[in-house]
Amino acid sequence: MTTPSTPSAPSAATVNPVLRVAPAAPAEAAAHFRASLAFHADVSDVAAALAADGDPGFVVVDSRSTESWDQGHIPGAIHLPTALIPERAGHLLDRSVPVVTYCWGPGCNGATRAALALAELGYQVKEMFGGFEYWAREGFEFETWEGRERRPADPLTAPVAAENCGC
Numbered sequence: 536m537t538t539p540s541t542p543s544a545p546s547a548a549t550v551n552p553v554l555r556v557a558p559a560a561p562a563e564a565a566a567h568f569r570a571s572l573a574f575h576a577d578v579s580d581v582a583a584a585l586a587a588d589g590d591p592g593f594v595v596v597d598s599r600s601t602e603s604w605d606q607g608h609i610p611g612a613i614h615l616p617t618a619l620i621p622e623r624a625g626h627l628l629d630r631s632v633p634v635v636t637y638c639w640g641p642g643c644n645g646a647t648r649a650a651l652a653l654a655e656l657g658y659q660v661k662e663m664f665g666g667f668e669y670w671a672r673e674g675f676e677f678e679t680w681e682g683r684e685r686r687p688a689d690p691l692t693a694p695v696a697a698e699n700c701g702c
Contacts, residue, residue: 595635597612597613607678608678633658641669
């Protein structure tokens with residue numbers, strides 16, 4: 536007589552790197568992702584809000600250096616380098632208006648540092664994922680010291696023939 540075998544737990548060597556740490560329970564995951572959206576905005580959503588008629592309900596702050604600002608920035612953004620936030624934020628920003636910060640791109644945490652500095656001063660703040668890099672790569676207009684520019688959308692970051700990505 537044979538005994539049915541009980542499946543054994545997979546060994547650490549057979550579990551793939553994605554599932555080595557099990558996913559969170561659905562309710563825990565929902566709370567995490569809801570919280571993430573309270574802290575972050577993406578380039579497309581910021582662009583859509585700025586392009587809509589009327590007040591978007593927030594201001595955009597570019598936290599990079601003057602040299603970086605001159606290379607290109609979001610039209611209508613306020614230039615406020617991170618190091619100057621404690622000194623100048625009160626003169627440039629209204630505490631009742633939410634702020635969206637950005638820096639160069641995903642490889643730079645300058646927008647995070649700026650968001651932290653503003654939050655510590657009492658501002659409601661979100662960080663824009665992708666920064667200036669993805670603003671330009673997604674084909675949105677930007678300003679340089681020479682005037683306005685726009686690059687074609689990079690098909691790896693934005694749909695080329697659609698209004699939005701449908702996210």
